[in-house]
Amino acid sequence: MSTVTSRTFQDIRRALLAHEELALIDVREEDPFAQAHPLFAANIALSKLELEIYARVPRRDTAITLYDDGEGLAAQAAQRLLALGYSDVALLQDGLAGWRAAGGELFRDVNVPSKAFGELVESVRHTPSLAAEQVQALLDDKADVVVLDARRFDEYQTMSIPGGISVPGAELVLRVAELAPNPATQVIVNCAGRTRSIIGTQSLVNAGIPNPVAALRNGTIGWTLAGQQLAHGQERRFTEVSDNNRAAATERARKVADKAGVLRLDRAGLQGWQAEASRTSYLFDVRTPEEYAKGHVPGSRSVPGGQLVQETDHVASVRGARIVLIDDDGVRANMSASWLAQMGWQVAVLDGLTAADFSEAGEWNAPLPALAQVTEIGVEQLQGWLEAPGTVVLDFTASANYVKRHIPGAHWAIRAQLPQVLERLPVAERYVLTCGSSLLARFAAVDLQALTQTPVFLLAGGTASWITAGKPLESGETHLAVPRTDRYRRPYEGTDNPREAMQGYLDWEFGLIAQLERDGTHGFRVLI
Incomplete structure (x- = not known):
């Protein structure tokens, strides 16, 4: 069994400057992550680790460094990653406080490298x-x-x-x-x-x-x-797009990509990259999700190009990895790749594809570890249980989804905070867990059963099945077992943000260049 070591701020900085592959992962929820984190930290909350880690850090011997801000989450995440088959797992020495004490620059907000x-x-x-x-x-x-x-x-x-x-x-x-x-x-x-x-x-x-x-x-x-x-x-x-306009756009995009140093791969070249066990190679289809669903290259992930450039850290969480982009027109992949190259990524466009290569239909499904067996119940049984006292429903969906609609009386919870959640719940004869689909709730059920002798059940099909059955729903922050820290409130989202918050966000963006200079690890180069 591999052991968990530690890495220092200096270790991470050296690896970044040497363009080595590394995954620096903040395992807190998104809101605390957004308050302060290193430039190239990727946020993969402990609550959702199993749902995201295989896609975002696909190579099991990647050098992973985990941190939190003293909450004890990183140590839990390390053991979980070892159990999932990762072999090079370390904790950041003294966590976020250690980074700060060593003089490391800290950034606010999300998707900071792109911004x-x-x-x-x-x-x-x-x-x-x-x-x-x-x-x-x-x-x-x-x-x-x-x-x-x-x-x-x-x-x-x-x-x-x-x-x-x-x-x-x-x-x-x-x-x-x-x-x-x-x-x-x-x-x-x-x-x-x-x-x-x-x-x-x-x-x-x-x-x-x-x-x-x-x-x-x-x-x-x-x-x-x-x-x-x-x-x-x-x-x-x-x-x-007309054929003439498409051809003109393809020519323009290829010139930009070539100027940026974007690499070219054919199918054989892609197989060669993917066969290199010591390197991580992401394969992203940058067309629209609708086009991807109609037909895509097997093994590719749907990541529309604009969002990929905006949120690179959210899908390519291994800094120093290689990225291969796919489209069927020679425009979107080349333009997206031109930006990734300027952001310091080794990026290639997959050329020479034919319609036959887009042979797989359907949505992208994240790779997951084996799912635990949990006792499931149906919608009718849950409704019957709720007609009498004793059943406590826990909902692990995103808090925004919970506020929009949830099973009446359900308590909203964060999986990584189950000990705190239990302290705030009424006495239960049984717990029933749900989320949108019950996928995250299934992992939470295993955690909860380890903390209590009370029987734990899973709602089959999640809240979606409750909604489909036409059962009653509730909205609002009716039963929050813990604060809504799962998502950072973006000052640029929605229509009800205070003017001060919006202006403050703009002021923050204007200051990012100075922060980049102080940090000194970004490796960005802008085409002239």
Whole structure:
């Protein structure tokens, strides 16, 4: 059995500067992670470790270093990883406090490498931008202008610029000629804050499109701070691409990728990379999820390119690993790869694919360890139990899902905090555990049974089965067993954030370049 060692701040820094593979994992929940963490730390909460680790750290002998901030979670995670077959597991010496004491730079928020890189891109390239007031004036004057929203479609639907069209980041170079066929049309790219509008705008500039292009300065935050109204529930989406426009976009994207030093692989080359036992190679399909579901290369994971550049740490959690990108048009993979290369990744595009290579249909399913056997009950049995006292339902879904709707009387809980949860629950004759599908609840059931003599059951099919059966639902923060620390409240999300929080977020983004300089490990290089 492998043992757990320790690594110091200096060990991690040396490995980063040497471009060695490493996974520095913060096992706290997302909110405390977002308050302070090292630049290249990946957040994989202890609560969801089994659900995420095999996909995010696929090679079992990767050098993994775990940390928390004194909560004792990292030591638990280390034992869990050893049981899952990982062999090189260490704890960060003295945890987050040790990093801080050694002079290590600490960053706030989430997806910080991508956001800091975006600020660096704007600083180096002087990415063109327009203030919210200027864009509003263009719209009011009915100028020849098109606004393209580079976020995910669900984010766009929540709040967007009136008249804006949803074109997630990696789609911009492929789709822009259809949406702005007149080269005189002013193209404006927006997101909620800064990063995706900067990267999206600079993508169009790098690709050499003929239109004038600018980022909406500070995104929907800037729009709101200017006192201008956002739209909600818009449904404008990009259109199909003509053969001529696709060919032109492919040529533009390939030139950008070549300039960035993106590597090329064919199927044999990919097999060679994947056969190297000492290296991690991620295989991502950067098309839309709908295209992936219709047909994809076996073994690839669906990660739309715009989100991949925005959230690289969330899917490629081994810094120093290799990334291989797939599309079927030569545009989205090359543009996404051009950014990853500038962010210090060794990245290749898989060339020479034919329709026959996209032979597997369906959604991507994360690789999981063996699932424990837990006694399951159905919806009708749970409803019958709830008609009398003694049954306590625990819901391990994301807190936002719980607040939206849950089984009446269910207590919301975080798996990694079960000892604290038990102290806050009423006396139970039995516990019934659920989440959206009951997958996470199944792992929690094993943990809970080790802590109590009370019988533990699993709701088959999770809360989804309860909803499908048309059973009653409850909403709101009705029974929170622990605080909602599972997700960091992003100042750029939603429509009810205080103005001070939005301005504070912008000020924080402006300061990221100075933090990068102090940290000194980023390895970013911006194409000139």
